[in-house]
Amino acid sequence: EAGVAQSPRYKIIEKRQSVAFWCNPISGHATLYWYQQILGQGPKLLIQFQNNGVVDDSQLPKDRFSAERLKGVDSTLKIQPAKLEDSAVYLCASSLRDSATDTQYFGPGTRLTVL
């Protein structure tokens, strides 16, 4: 079974530039998550999708971050414009259902460096 795919794996940009990350979840998984993991911290949920609808985006900085999952499969997370404090690993995860007990399967992450 193929895992969660993410691209790119690494990205270096200057502040005020824009960047986009892509995620393809495990086939058949209805729920998709984007997390931000800053160095030395645990992952923090940015947004959760159930199929193509948003379940929770309470921790997404909506003035600069946006995300979409148009066909209920793959997803894109965008930052525009980027700030120095956005330097982090951005993790995508998926689970079969929208259930608190479901296992979340994580992708390899995209390491973003903002200069």
Add this chain to the structure above:
Amino acid sequence: AQSVSQHNHHVILSEAASLELGCNYSYGGTVNLFWYVQYPGQHLQLLLKYFSGDPLVKGIKGFEAEFIKSKFSFNLRKPSVQWSDTAEYFCAVNGFGNEKLTFGTGTRLTIIP
């Protein structure tokens, strides 16, 4: 708001030593508890989880964790560690009414051969 504390930031052990990593959580309702592991160069993956039943949960690779409700704890244990257990370990919690998974800051485990 729910939160998770992992007080051990970096643990160094010799092979065959016993392991216990602490995890304490703050949540007012029914909880689900998870331990995730990230081996060097690999993805975060589930080690074990608890959501009901026997409070002693067994996971992959000989790991186990015990849910002690009165202490708000879910410590991870392994009787004899191996070099291949070198990794970062994250405790996480969610629960009824707040299904968002909240992670601790992680514990880096280094096993010396």
